[in-house]
Amino acid sequence: VFRDFFGGSNPFADFFDTNGDFMTGFGGIRGRGRKKQDPPIERDLYLSLEELFHGCTKKMKISRRVMNDDGHTSSIRDKILTIHVKPGWKAGTKVTFPQEGDQGPNNTPADIVFIVRDKQHPLFSRSGNNLVFIAKIPLGKSLIGCSIEVPTLDGRLLNVPVNDIVHPKYTKKIPGEGMPLSKDPTIKGDLVIEFDIQFPEQLTPEKKQLIRQALLI
Amino acid sequence: VFRDFFGGSNPFADFFDTNGDFMTGFGGIRGRGRKKQDPPIERDLYLSLEELFHGCTKKMKISRRVMNDDGHTSSIRDKILTIHVKPGWKAGTKVTFPQEGDQGPNNTPADIVFIVRDKQHPLFSRSGNNLVFIAKIPLGKSLIGCSIEVPTLDGRLLNVPVNDIVHPKYTKKIPGEGMPLSKDPTIKGDLVIEFDIQFPEQLTPEKKQLIRQALLI
Numbered sequence: 001v002f003r004d005f006f007g008g009s010n011p012f013a014d015f016f017d018t019n020g021d022f023m024t025g026f027g028g029i030r031g032r033g034r035k036k037q038d039p040p041i042e043r044d045l046y047l048s049l050e051e052l053f054h055g056c057t058k059k060m061k062i063s064r065r066v067m068n069d070d071g072h073t074s075s076i077r078d079k080i081l082t083i084h085v086k087p088g089w090k091a092g093t094k095v096t097f098p099q100e101g102d103q104g105p106n107n108t109p110a111d112i113v114f115i116v117r118d119k120q121h122p123l124f125s126r127s128g129n130n131l132v133f134i135a136k137i138p139l140g141k142s143l144i145g146c147s148i149e150v151p152t153l154d155g156r157l158l159n160v161p162v163n164d165i166v167h168p169k170y171t172k173k174i175p176g177e178g179m180p181l182s183k184d185p186t187i188k189g190d191l192v193i194e195f196d197i198q199f200p201e202q203l204t205p206e207k208k209q210l211i212r213q214a215l216l217i
Numbered sequence: 218v219f220r221d222f223f224g225g226s227n228p229f230a231d232f233f234d235t236n237g238d239f240m241t242g243f244g245g246i247r248g249r250g251r252k253k254q255d256p257p258i259e260r261d262l263y264l265s266l267e268e269l270f271h272g273c274t275k276k277m278k279i280s281r282r283v284m285n286d287d288g289h290t291s292s293i294r295d296k297i298l299t300i301h302v303k304p305g306w307k308a309g310t311k312v313t314f315p316q317e318g319d320q321g322p323n324n325t326p327a328d329i330v331f332i333v334r335d336k337q338h339p340l341f342s343r344s345g346n347n348l349v350f351i352a353k354i355p356l357g358k359s360l361i362g363c364s365i366e367v368p369t370l371d372g373r374l375l376n377v378p379v380n381d382i383v384h385p386k387y388t389k390k391i392p393g394e395g396m397p398l399s400k401d402p403t404i405k406g407d408l409v410i411e412f413d414i415q416f417p418e419q420l421t422p423e424k425k426q427l428i429r430q431a432l433l434i
Contacts, residue, residue, distance in 0.1 A: 165419065199383075200382060207430075212357060
C-alpha cells in the first residue's frame with residue numbers, strides 16, 4: 001500500500017529510530033465508490049532489546065485524509081498514534097489502530113497495524129525469552145578457566161566465573177537474566193552465554209612442544 | 218493420493234532401499250465420469266550419495282488399473298517403471314512417467330512423478346556439487362598439525378596433511394573430490410573438510426601450567 005504512494009519499499013525506515021517518531025503517508029486519494037473496508041495497512045515497528053526489556057511508549061505521527069464537515073470534500077490531517085510497548089513483547093506482536101486509514105465518501109477506512117520487529121543489538125540476540133551473549137575468550141583461558149564480564153540490558157555488569165573446560169559447543173546459562181515475560185514481567189528468562197574461542201594464529205616449535213606434553217601425552 | 222488407498226503417510230518407504238524396488242498402490246477405483254487428467258501422483262525417490270555419484274538404474278514396480286479390451290471393464294496389472302539416474306542429479310530432480318496412473322473409462326490417467334531426495338549418508342553431506350566431511354581431531358593435533366584420512370564415495374582413502382592451526386571455523390577444500398556435475402560428470406565439485414575439535418574433559422594442574430606457558434605467556 002505504501003509503495004503505491006511513494007514508490008520505495010520502505011520509505012519510513014528512518015522514522016522509527018527515536019521516540020516521537022514522525023511518519024507520513026497513510027494518505028492517498030481513493031473514492032471509487034467502494035463501501036467495504038480497505039485491507040489493513042501494515043507497518044514494521046522496529047524496537048531495540050532495551051525498549052522491549054523495559055517497555056516504552058512510541059508516538060507515531062501519521063498523515064491521513066479525513067472528510068470535511070460538508071461530507072464530500074476532504075483534507076490531509078496529521079495525527080499521533082501512541083503505542084504502549086509492554087516489557088517482554090516479542091517480534092510479531094501486532095498493534096491495531098482500527099479505521100485510522102484514509103477516509104473517503106464511500107469507504108470504511110483501513111485499520112493501521114504495527115508489527116513488532118527486533119532491531120539488531122550489538123551484544124545480544126533474543127531466543128524466545130532468553131538472551132544469547134557470545135563471549136570471546138582466548139583458547140588458553142578456555143582450558144585453564146577464567147572469569148568473564150557480561151553487561152546486562154539494564155546497565156549492570158555480571159562477573160561470571162567459568163571453571164569448566166570450554167569447548168566450542170559449551171554454553172553457560174544464567175537464570176533470570178533474560179527478557180521479561182510479557183504475562184508477568186517480574187519473571188525473566190535466562191541469559192545464555194556461548195563462547196567464541198580464539199585460537200592462536202601461529203605457535204613456535206617450543207610452544208608446540210608444551211602443547212604436546214599437555215594434550216597429547 | 219497414496220494416503221487415500223493405504224491410510225499411512227509413506228507406505229512405500231521400505232521399498233526404495235534396494236535395486237529392483239517393489240511398489241504397489243498406484244491403484245484405486247475411480248470412474249465418476251471425469252474426462253480431464255487426474256493430478257500428477259508424486260513420490261519421493263530416496264537415493265544414496267553413492268547412487269547419485271555413480272548413477273544407477275532403479276526399477277519401480279507399480280500396480281495400476283488398466284482397461285480391458287472390452288472398453289468398460291478393468292483389471293489390476295503390475296508394471297515396471299525404469300529410472301535411469303544420472304551421476305550428479307540433485308535432490309528435487311523430477312522424473313515423469315506420463316499417464317501411468319489408473320486407467321478408467323472416462324479419464325486420462327495421471328502422470329507418475331518421482332522426485333529425487335537425498336538419503337542421509339553416514340560420512341558426507343552434500344552442498345550443491347560439494348561434499349562436506351566432518352573430521353574429528355583432538356585439540357592437541359589441531360594446534361600441532363596432523364594428517365587425516367578421508368574416504369571417498371568411490372572407495373579410495375585420501376591422506377590429507379593439515380599444517381595450519383585448526384580453529385573451530387577452519388575448513389580445508391580439496392578440489393575435484395566432490396559430486397560429479399550432471400551436465401558433465403567428468404568435472405566434479407569440491408570436498409570440504411570441516412573440523413570437530415575434541416577438547417579434553419579435564420586437565421591436571423601440571424598440564425594447565427604447560428598450557429599457560431604455551432598459550433598465555
